[in-house]
Amino acid sequence: MEEAVDISVDFAGIRLANPVFTASGTCGYADELADFTDVNALGGFITKSITLKPKKGNATPRIVETDSGMLNAIGWANIGLDKFIEEKLPIIEKMSAAVFVNVAGESIDEYAAVAEHLAGEAAIAGFELNISCPNVAKGGITFGTDAVQVTEITSAVKKAAGEKILMVKLSPNVTDISVIARAAVEAGADALSLVNTFTAMVIDIETGKPVLANKTGGLSGPAIKPIAVYLVNKVYNEVAKNRGIPILGSGGIRTASDAVEFIIAGATAVAVGTANFIEPGCAAKIVEGIKKYCVRKKITNIKELTGSLGIG
Amino acid sequence: MAKNHSAANRGPFNAVISANKQIGQRFYRLSLGFESAGAKAFAKLKPGQFAQLDLADTPLPPSKDIPEDLVDAARRKILLRRPFSFSDVINKDRKTLVDILYRVVGPATLRMTTLSAGDSVNIIGPLGNGFWVPRGKKQALLVTGGMGAGPLLHLAKVLTADHHGIEAIAFAGAKTEKELPFEGQLDEISQELGFSLAEFARYGVESLVATDDGSAGFAGPVTDCFSEWLGRAGLAGKDMIIYSCGPEQMLAKVAEIAEKRNIDCQLSMERMMACGIGICQSCAVECKVNGSSETVYKMCCEDGPVFDAKEIVFSS
Ligand SMILES: Cc1cc2nc3c(=O)[nH]c(=O)nc-3n(C[C@H](O)[C@H](O)[C@H](O)COP(=O)(O)OP(=O)(O)OC[C@H]3O[C@@H](n4cnc5c(N)ncnc54)[C@H](O)[C@@H]3O)c2cc1C
Ligand SMILES: Cc1cc2nc3c(=O)[nH]c(=O)nc-3n(C[C@H](O)[C@H](O)[C@H](O)COP(=O)(O)O)c2cc1C
Ligand code: FES
Numbered sequence: 114m115e116e117a118v119d120i121s122v123d124f125a126g127i128r129l130a131n132p133v134f135t136a137s138g139t140c141g142y143a144d145e146l147a148d149f150t151d152v153n154a155l156g157g158f159i160t161k162s163i164t165l166k167p168k169k170g171n172a173t174p175r176i177v178e179t180d181s182g183m184l185n186a187i188g189w190a191n192i193g194l195d196k197f198i199e200e201k202l203p204i205i206e207k208m209s210a211a212v213f214v215n216v217a218g219e220s221i222d223e224y225a226a227v228a229e230h231l232a233g234e235a236a237i238a239g240f241e242l243n244i245s246c247p248n249v250a251k252g253g254i255t256f257g258t259d260a261v262q263v264t265e266i267t268s269a270v271k272k273a274a275g276e277k278i279l280m281v282k283l284s285p286n287v288t289d290i291s292v293i294a295r296a297a298v299e300a301g302a303d304a305l306s307l308v309n310t311f312t313a314m315v316i317d318i319e320t321g322k323p324v325l326a327n328k329t330g331g332l333s334g335p336a337i338k339p340i341a342v343y344l345v346n347k348v349y350n351e352v353a354k355n356r357g358i359p360i361l362g363s364g365g366i367r368t369a370s371d372a373v374e375f376i377i378a379g380a381t382a383v384a385v386g387t388a389n390f391i392e393p394g395c396a397a398k399i400v401e402g403i404k405k406y407c408v409r410k411k412i413t414n415i416k417e418l419t420g421s422l423g424i425g
Numbered sequence: 426m427a428k429n430h431s432a433a434n435r436g437p438f439n440a441v442i443s444a445n446k447q448i449g450q451r452f453y454r455l456s457l458g459f460e461s462a463g464a465k466a467f468a469k470l471k472p473g474q475f476a477q478l479d480l481a482d483t484p485l486p487p488s489k490d491i492p493e494d495l496v497d498a499a500r501r502k503i504l505l506r507r508p509f510s511f512s513d514v515i516n517k518d519r520k521t522l523v524d525i526l527y528r529v530v531g532p533a534t535l536r537m538t539t540l541s542a543g544d545s546v547n548i549i550g551p552l553g554n555g556f557w558v559p560r561g562k563k564q565a566l567l568v569t570g571g572m573g574a575g576p577l578l579h580l581a582k583v584l585t586a587d588h589h590g591i592e593a594i595a596f597a598g599a600k601t602e603k604e605l606p607f608e609g610q611l612d613e614i615s616q617e618l619g620f621s622l623a624e625f626a627r628y629g630v631e632s633l634v635a636t637d638d639g640s641a642g643f644a645g646p647v648t649d650c651f652s653e654w655l656g657r658a659g660l661a662g663k664d665m666i667i668y669s670c671g672p673e674q675m676l677a678k679v680a681e682i683a684e685k686r687n688i689d690c691q692l693s694m695e696r697m698m699a700c701g702i703g704i705c706q707s708c709a710v711e712c713k714v715n716g717s718s719e720t721v722y723k724m725c726c727e728d729g730p731v732f733d734a735k736e737i738v739f740s741s
Binding site: 138139140141145146148149161169170172173174175176177178179180181182183185187190334335387389390391392393394 | 433434435436437479481501502503504505506549696697698699700701702703704705706707708709710711721722740
C-alpha cells in the first residue's frame, strides 16, 4: 500500500495545500489559465504586478528567446488597482489557492497605497513586493539593490499591509543577495521570494542594435535555474533558516525534479514562471510529481525535505 | 474586457502529421490531423486564427541539410512555442485536417521540416479572433506578402463557400518568383484570364502576382500592383473590403491605401509571442483610441491577430 504523503506546507503562518505557486506575470491576474489547467490544484498564486494606476508598458519587441531561456521587458503593463479590484477580486474570491498580490510602483507611497487598499480583502493571503523588476525606469530594481531603501520600503509596506503576509521578491542583480534579504527580514518581511530575472541583453548583429525596444530585459527560464538554486541555498543558510522565514524559490522550474532541487536547497515553496507559457498545466503536474518523489524517497512530510541539502 | 475564460477548448492537443511537403526552396506545407476534442476545437477554425506549436523536442535536420545562413541559429536550444496560422481546414469523418504554410527562418522552423507522417506535435489553439466579414460587401481584396498567403488562402475558400455575394480577388507578392509560397502556376490561358495561382483558382478566385525583381507577374511591390488595380476598379470604396497579411511595412502601405480610398481594411499582425493566450503581455500592438490622441496597447494574440487597419499605429 502507498504511504500517505503530506505535501501541505506552513508558509508564514498559513497552510498551503501544496508548495507549488505560479509566478507573477506568468499566470495573469486570477483564473486566466483555467481554460488550460485546474488552477485549484495550486498551493499558491501570484498576480501580475499591480500598480496604483494602469500602466501601458514598454514598446515592442518586449521579449526575445535565448538559449533555454527568454528575455522580457514588459514594463509592468497592468490594468491598475481599481480595475483589479472591480474585475479580478471577485474571481480570486472563488480560488482555493492562497493568492498573493504582486505590488509595484514608482515611489514608496505608491507601493504602500496599493497594499493599503487591498489589506482588508479576505480573498488575499498577502503581498509579494516587487522591488526587483529590471525593466522599468523608476521603481522596481532601484529599490531592491540598496539595503537602506529595502529597509525603508519594506517597513512602509508592512505597515500598510496590516495582517497580511508580506513577501519580498529579491533581485539576483546584486553583489550579495543575503545583505538585501537580511534588510528585508529585519524590516518586517514575513517571507522571501527569489529570484526575479537577471538583467540581460541580446544584440541583433545585422543592425548592431539591441533586440528589445527597452534595450535590456530580464532573463528567465531553464537557463537561470542553477544560479537560482545556489542563491536560494545561500539565503536559506545565511538569513532565512535561523529566523524561521520561508523562501519561495523560483527560476527556471519546469518539472517536479526542478522543484525538489529548490526545496532541498531551502525553499519552503516554489513558483513556476516561464514554463507556464509552454505548458500551462505544468504547475499541476509538478504537484503530482513532488508527491511521487516523496513516496519513492519514503518521505511522509515534505517538511523533512526543506533545506535538507547534504554536505560533505 | 472579460474575454478570457471562454468555454472553448484550446488544448493543449496532440495533432498527428499526415504530410510535410516542400513546395519551394524554403517553403513547406505541413498537414496535421486532430481527433476527438482537438477535432472539435479546430473544426470551426476561422481564417486568420492561429495556434502555438511546441517544437522544442522535434529534432533538427542533419547538418548537411541546414542552410549556411541558419547554421548558427540552429544551435539554439528553443524553449517557447511558435505561432502559426492556417491555410486550410477540412472536416472529414470526425477528424479535422489543417494545413500550415511555413517558411524556414530559424531554429524552430528548421526543426519543423523534419516532421513526417505519423509524428505528433503538441498544439495550443485555435487562438485569436480571425478575419470577419461585414455585411453588404461586394468585393474582397486579399493582399498577401510572402508567408502571409496562408490565412488568405483559407479566407478565399471560406468566402467562396459561405459568402456568395462577394467576389474575391487576390494580390500575391514576394521578393522573387522563388519566394512565392504557392504550388504550381497555371497555364498561360488561365493567366490571361487573371487566374495566376492555382491555389486561389481552385476556389474560383482570381489572382495577380507581383515580385519585387519582376521575375514573375507585376514588377514591383504588391502594394503598387494593388494600387494600380484599384485605380481601374469599378466599385465604390464602401462596397469593397481589403484583407491583408504579410510583412508589417507592407501592411502599413495597405492601410494607407485603404484610408485614402475609404475602404474597410483588416490586417493580420505579427508580434513575438511567448504565451499566445493573453497572459504574458509580450505581443503588444499600439492602437489608437477612438476620438483621442492617446494610444493603448492591445494584445496581438488575444485582441488580434486581425485588427481594423484604422486602429493601428505603425512605427515609422
Ligand atoms: C499570429 C502569427 C501567425 C503566424 N503565421 C505564420 C505562418 O502561417 N507561416 C509562417 O511561416 N510563419 C508564421 N508566423 C511567424 C512564425 O511564428 C515565425 O516565423 C517562427 O516563430 C520562427 O521561429 P524560428 O525559431 O524558426 O525562427 P526565430 O529565429 O525564432 O525567428 C526568426 C524571425 O521570425 C520572427 N519570429 C520569431 N518568433 C516569432 C514569434 N513568436 N512571433 C512572431 N514572429 C516571430 C522574428 O522576426 C525573427 O526575426 C506567424 C506569426 C504570428 C505571430
Ligand atoms: C513575461 C514575464 C513577465 C513577468 N512579469 C513579472 C511581474 O509583473 N512581476 C514580477 O514580480 N515578476 C515578473 N516576472 C518574473 C517571474 O515572476 C519570475 O520571477 C522569473 O521569471 C523567474 O522564474 P522562471 O524562470 O520560472 O520564469 C515575469 C517574468 C516573465 C517571463
Ligand atoms: S503572447 Fe502572451 S499575451 Fe500575447
